[in-house]
Amino acid sequence: MAGGRPLLASRNSSEISNERDLAEEDALLTGRPTKRRSDGRRSWSFWREVGLFVWAVVATAFVIVLAVVYQKSQDSKHSSPAPSGKRNLIFMVSDGMGPTSLSLTRSFMQFQNGAPWSEQLVIDQHLIGQSRTRSSSSLITDSAAGATAFSCATKSYNGAISVTPDHEPCGTVLEAAKKAGYMTGLVVTTRITDATPACFAAHVHQRGEEDRIAEQMVGDYPLGRMVDLMFGGGRCHFLPNSAEHSCRGDNKDVVELAKKNGFNYIGNRKAFDDLKGGSGLEFPMLGLFAETDIPYEIDRRNETDVYPSLHEMAEVALNALSEATRDSDKGFFLMIEGSRIDHAGHHNDPAAQVHEVLAYDKAMTSVLNFLKNDPTEGIMVSTSDHETGGLATARQLHVSYPEYVWFPAALANATHSAERLAAEYMGYFNNHPDTSARTAFVTASIEQGLGIFDHSEDEVSNIANDPASALYRYADMISRRSQSGWSTHGHSAADVNIYASDAQAAAPLVGNHENTEVGRFLKEYLGVDVDAVTSELKKKDKELKMLGEVGDGWMGKIPEEGQRLDGQTHLASYSGDFKKRGVEHGDACGCGH
Numbered sequence: 001m002a003g004g005r006p007l008l009a010s011r012n013s014s015e016i017s018n019e020r021d022l023a024e025e026d027a028l029l030t031g032r033p034t035k036r037r038s039d040g041r042r043s044w045s046f047w048r049e050v051g052l053f054v055w056a057v058v059a060t061a062f063v064i065v066l067a068v069v070y071q072k073s074q075d076s077k078h079s080s081p082a083p084s085g086k087r088n089l090i091f092m093v094s095d096g097m098g099p100t101s102l103s104l105t106r107s108f109m110q111f112q113n114g115a116p117w118s119e120q121l122v123i124d125q126h127l128i129g130q131s132r133t134r135s136s137s138s139l140i141t142d143s144a145a146g147a148t149a150f151s152c153a154t155k156s157y158n159g160a161i162s163v164t165p166d167h168e169p170c171g172t173v174l175e176a177a178k179k180a181g182y183m184t185g186l187v188v189t190t191r192i193t194d195a196t197p198a199c200f201a202a203h204v205h206q207r208g209e210e211d212r213i214a215e216q217m218v219g220d221y222p223l224g225r226m227v228d229l230m231f232g233g234g235r236c237h238f239l240p241n242s243a244e245h246s247c248r249g250d251n252k253d254v255v256e257l258a259k260k261n262g263f264n265y266i267g268n269r270k271a272f273d274d275l276k277g278g279s280g281l282e283f284p285m286l287g288l289f290a291e292t293d294i295p296y297e298i299d300r301r302n303e304t305d306v307y308p309s310l311h312e313m314a315e316v317a318l319n320a321l322s323e324a325t326r327d328s329d330k331g332f333f334l335m336i337e338g339s340r341i342d343h344a345g346h347h348n349d350p351a352a353q354v355h356e357v358l359a360y361d362k363a364m365t366s367v368l369n370f371l372k373n374d375p376t377e378g379i380m381v382s383t384s385d386h387e388t389g390g391l392a393t394a395r396q397l398h399v400s401y402p403e404y405v406w407f408p409a410a411l412a413n414a415t416h417s418a419e420r421l422a423a424e425y426m427g428y429f430n431n432h433p434d435t436s437a438r439t440a441f442v443t444a445s446i447e448q449g450l451g452i453f454d455h456s457e458d459e460v461s462n463i464a465n466d467p468a469s470a471l472y473r474y475a476d477m478i479s480r481r482s483q484s485g486w487s488t489h490g491h492s493a494a495d496v497n498i499y500a501s502d503a504q505a506a507a508p509l510v511g512n513h514e515n516t517e518v519g520r521f522l523k524e525y526l527g528v529d530v531d532a533v534t535s536e537l538k539k540k541d542k543e544l545k546m547l548g549e550v551g552d553g554w555m556g557k558i559p560e561e562g563q564r565l566d567g568q569t570h571l572a573s574y575s576g577d578f579k580k581r582g583v584e585h586g587d588a589c590g591c592g593h
Contacts (some may be wrong), residue, residue, distance in 0.1 A: 088331035088378035096342025098387025146385030147199035155521030171533025190233025190339030233290035278319030345388025378513035384496035390487030410482035413451025418474035
């Protein structure tokens with residue numbers, strides 16, 4: 001021992017650190033020198049590694065900070081808008097238009113105009129996202145549930161007009177906008193009482209109650225008058241059943257009711273022209289320009305002296321609403337629907353479809369020009385409630401492997417819709433029993449109306465002998481020759497596109513969204529309280545029930561089980577539907593569903 005301490009006793013860690021011992025052992029094993037110099041100070045390599053470590057920590061922290069900042073910026077970008085000040089909102093609905101409708105129409109436009117393959121439609125240049133369309137009752141929605149998702153920002157069952165699955169009324173963005181001081185309008189090419197426009201200004205349990213919808217839209221319901229301007233068709237639901245061309249089930253004169261509620265009424269092209277582009281319009285305004293639906297654009301374009309076009313109605317409405325709100329601190333909310341794109345899909349008529357989409361594209365151009373020139377901040381948002389027809393720009397005509405072709409030229413030869421040709425033949429059939437005369441009439445309609453000259457005897461005779469099927473047969477003839485494919489006469493579950501005039505202002509709709517998110521954007525952009533309107537409607541509904549209102553109530557009869565698609569059986573199960581045959585619902589054409 002030396003100094004009273006055993007030779008092999010452990011040394012104090014304060015004298016020689018464990019770190020140095022380990023470093024020295026590591027040096028002996030690896031042949032590398034230690035990081036500490038013989039005088040006890042740290043070597044340069046040690047400090048270099050410390051520096052590298054510190055740099056790595058700082059760099060990692062910097063990357064994390066950047067990631068957090070970026071994520072917050074993205075969250076802010078896609079968060080609900082919070083605009084301030086006066087603003088206008090134009091919501092466009094391309095009823096039944098799916099992505100393939102644009103492919104069909106774009107190729108047709110390029111062919112017709114001799115344009116290059118890179119030429120786009122106006123709408124193509126404003127694509128920002130897609131919408132998922134299912135309803136609360138089915139993976140395939142109808143227009144009523146689809147429009148309720150827009151107007152109330154809530155899912156409901158197929159057939160519901162702004163009522164919830166538990167049969168309660170839900171406030172709409174139009175009603176909330178009116179109560180907040182905005183002016184409001186609806187412009188459509190179908191009946192103004194059809195599902196899409198109805199969902200913004202009426203509440204009924206079943207979409208078929210168009211007589212009741214007409215009454216509500218002119219103010220005969222708990223909230224009173226909510227719409228300042230309505231343009232479209234559907235005059236037959238406003239006329240008493242004692243009047244010619246009425247389709248009402250009672251003798252109520254809703255045009256007179258509208259006038260009592262302050263509406264100015266017009267019902268023809270001359271009166272529309274007298275509005276002088278909107279400067280001569282006095283609010284509130286009800287314009288009904290057709291007994292039912294305004295004709296397809298392919299037919300209407302030859303009848304411009306009878307029916308206004310979609311873009312003409314849109315321009316008058318925009319100019320009039322802009323002037324009416326010029327000195328107001330609130331702007332306006334206007335819904336514009338290209339309604340009959342849907343009908344062309346139901347009819348599987350590609351010639352009618354392309355002209356309806358082109359008319360919608362032209363109306364969108366009018367809207368974009370208005371927003372560009374109007375001094376008030378505004379935005380246009382456009383989407384579809386669903387796709388109709390299961391359209392494909394392809395068709396297999398034979399059992400052999402198909403060629404990769406479809407022919408827009410076949411559509412360019414058509415001058416009339418299948419609907420118009422079928423209606424004309426039905427009128428002829430009823431007054432001409434001679435078979436040869438009927439055959440001659442059908443042959444002429446095929447050649448002159450569809451531009452088809454290679455028709456077969458069977459194609460002619462099938463139409464001549466069965467006028468009830470003529471609409472579908474005419475449409476199928478042109479579909480086959482253009483090789484346009486259809487999977488259904490109903491709707492499909494396809495996602496549909498979302499468009500906007502300003503992608504930044506409509507940032508919450510960029511990407512793929514539920515259709516209810518579109519409705520949420522509408523109310524948040526306007527900054528209106530839809531929930532307050534819902535509460536008011538529910539309160540007044542209870543008051544009316546307490547008063548013992550007779551009949552079915554102001555929202556009409558609640559559909560019985562099986563009359564609407566509100567069960568789980570329609571969501572994902574299968575029950576041998578392929579065995580069903582024939583038309584079960586009494587609507588041979590399926591129009592407007």
